[in-house]
Amino acid sequence: MSLYKNIDNWLDVRLGTHSLIEKELTGYLLPRNINAWYSLGSVLLFIFSLQIVTGILLLIYYVPDADKAFASVTMIMNRVPFGWLVRMCHVVGSNMMVLILLFHMLSVLFMGSYKSPRELNWLSGFILFNLVMAISLTGYLLPWSQLSYWATTVATNSVGAIPFIGSYLVEFLRGGKLVGPPTLGRFFALHVAVIPITIAAFVGIHLVLLQRIGVSTPPFGLKETKSNWRGDTFRYEEHPGGIPFFPNYLLQDMTSIMLYLALFFAVLFFDPYLFLPKDAFIPADPFLTPAHIKPEWYFLPNYQTLKLFPSEFLGLAVQGAAMTFLALLPFIDRGTEKHPLKRPLFMACSIGGILLWIGLAIWGHFS
Amino acid sequence: MDRTCHMGALFVISSLRTIFILTGLLFTMTTQASAAVKSEIVCVQCHGSQTGRFAKPVELWRGSIHAENGINCNHCHGGDPGDAENAMSPARGFLGTPVETGIPGFCGRCHVGVLKDYLGSKHGKNLGKGGPTCITCHGSHQVKKTTIELINEKNCSRCHSYEKPSQIKRAMTATEAKIVYIDSRLSDFKGKGIDTSAMEKSLFAVRNRFHTLFHELNVARINLQTAEIDKELEQQLQSIKRLDETEQKRKLVGVMAIASALLAALVLRLYVKSMD
Numbered sequence: 001m002s003l004y005k006n007i008d009n010w011l012d013v014r015l016g017t018h019s020l021i022e023k024e025l026t027g028y029l030l031p032r033n034i035n036a037w038y039s040l041g042s043v044l045l046f047i048f049s050l051q052i053v054t055g056i057l058l059l060i061y062y063v064p065d066a067d068k069a070f071a072s073v074t075m076i077m078n079r080v081p082f083g084w085l086v087r088m089c090h091v092v093g094s095n096m097m098v099l100i101l102l103f104h105m106l107s108v109l110f111m112g113s114y115k116s117p118r119e120l121n122w123l124s125g126f127i128l129f130n131l132v133m134a135i136s137l138t139g140y141l142l143p144w145s146q147l148s149y150w151a152t153t154v155a156t157n158s159v160g161a162i163p164f165i166g167s168y169l170v171e172f173l174r175g176g177k178l179v180g181p182p183t184l185g186r187f188f189a190l191h192v193a194v195i196p197i198t199i200a201a202f203v204g205i206h207l208v209l210l211q212r213i214g215v216s217t218p219p220f221g222l223k224e225t226k227s228n229w230r231g232d233t234f235r236y237e238e239h240p241g242g243i244p245f246f247p248n249y250l251l252q253d254m255t256s257i258m259l260y261l262a263l264f265f266a267v268l269f270f271d272p273y274l275f276l277p278k279d280a281f282i283p284a285d286p287f288l289t290p291a292h293i294k295p296e297w298y299f300l301p302n303y304q305t306l307k308l309f310p311s312e313f314l315g316l317a318v319q320g321a322a323m324t325f326l327a328l329l330p331f332i333d334r335g336t337e338k339h340p341l342k343r344p345l346f347m348a349c350s351i352g353g354i355l356l357w358i359g360l361a362i363w364g365h366f367s
Numbered sequence: 368m369d370r371t372c373h374m375g376a377l378f379v380i381s382s383l384r385t386i387f388i389l390t391g392l393l394f395t396m397t398t399q400a401s402a403a404v405k406s407e408i409v410c411v412q413c414h415g416s417q418t419g420r421f422a423k424p425v426e427l428w429r430g431s432i433h434a435e436n437g438i439n440c441n442h443c444h445g446g447d448p449g450d451a452e453n454a455m456s457p458a459r460g461f462l463g464t465p466v467e468t469g470i471p472g473f474c475g476r477c478h479v480g481v482l483k484d485y486l487g488s489k490h491g492k493n494l495g496k497g498g499p500t501c502i503t504c505h506g507s508h509q510v511k512k513t514t515i516e517l518i519n520e521k522n523c524s525r526c527h528s529y530e531k532p533s534q535i536k537r538a539m540t541a542t543e544a545k546i547v548y549i550d551s552r553l554s555d556f557k558g559k560g561i562d563t564s565a566m567e568k569s570l571f572a573v574r575n576r577f578h579t580l581f582h583e584l585n586v587a588r589i590n591l592q593t594a595e596i597d598k599e600l601e602q603q604l605q606s607i608k609r610l611d612e613t614e615q616k617r618k619l620v621g622v623m624a625i626a627s628a629l630l631a632a633l634v635l636r637l638y639v640k641s642m643d
Contacts, residue, residue: 251639255636258631
């Protein structure tokens, strides 16, 4: 018996690996009409892992001290072997994570995968989306550049708008009256510990929910596109005669990851500064406000919306209402039809919403 | 400023969203997101709000290299920039406006080397005898970054013929162009996170040496010193070339990485197809 077989047998006796592999990999069947959009979840897991690895590497040299942070990032970019690559991977990766996350959410929306009984999958995913936004925001401060400093100053100022507790919350976030060294400490802890752990926990919840309920069937290429589940008892959505996750769909996942990497490398090596304006390379100066500071691309629609309304309260309220609607969508949209072309109201609203979002982002960029 | 305030509000929206969802909290207050901005000194506040000749210095100063580098009224004129009542009190060090012969000394408190160059030049030797002071060429409030363009027929021919200044300008133009080019490239590299501080310091020193020639009227000496400065600038140009080469190498690696990823995707796709 070969060494491999010996080890395989040894593990199977103790852990039941053969049955585990059968259940979770080779015997884990997916719908026959599954498409590439379903692999975006795996792409996101890959990106998150890459962010963790590059983040840990950056932690080796980064100093979370207001007097040393900028210099430490400059050192990483210029003196640490391949430091520029690690840092730019982390920066580009964070932006790409938001982009792919948006595509993942859109695919779930268009294929009706958020519908009952997957309300909790959608909610956990929506919370993950907000957590990714939060980790991006906290990471913004860490290089202690002009961009970091002023973005955080105005962001923490805005928390003051929350009734009753706003001013206390501002001081709590900043660790003082103004953004300063204590703020960096707080954001650092949030960015490298609290939020990543929370994201990991919600990823786990998201995957457990997926594993319990089963993969949804895409509505394309089928005669019957309505969900037949009545919601009276628990049901695992099985796909008899489907394709196995391993090796078939895992290869599709890997193909998508490779295509993602091609896009990632294109941005990384040819225009990583797409996400880093010049102010990102100037040390923070509390006495000098940069003239033209704009938010990251995914906040541009929010930025422009706030400018459109006569009061900031209205702008915030409208956006809050829109986000609340999106979070509660599976509870509002109770229809069983999943095919987007058979949901004209949904199609009109979603395409209109996407165009509005893109339009506001472009407007915000050039305004 | 308005944009910056709004941006702050939207940054926080993502964190507020969860609060909106979980508690349905209704906001009853408008956001007053104003960034902490350094307030202007009293000199600028008072003169800036006036009209006519009292407002002119502030208007001119705003477009100057001094304003760009945070050099305020009190840095030259003294006084107390934080106390409106005593801002122009001699007891608080207010100097006011210098007399014509005092101008080089007034500017020379900071520009020590330039003062020495000026006083040693023909221009400086004619101070008080119809010769130019600093502000004749550089202006009094709208002081611009010194470039070779300051030597021009309009400026020089106010006092004498342009023949000699044009010879000086010709001798210095190529070096000035190199300095401007290097400065612009360093700014580009800095905007990409490349540590240019050592090169900037070196260029600063070279540029200052070069600018001392702006008060030199001996063309032979200008040619000699310009040649030496050119040698130092050549080293900087070589450093820039190396940085450019590094960028090119990184792009080449990028092309290979992209090609590898695409090839891997293609192979995997074909493999999946073969399993159907």
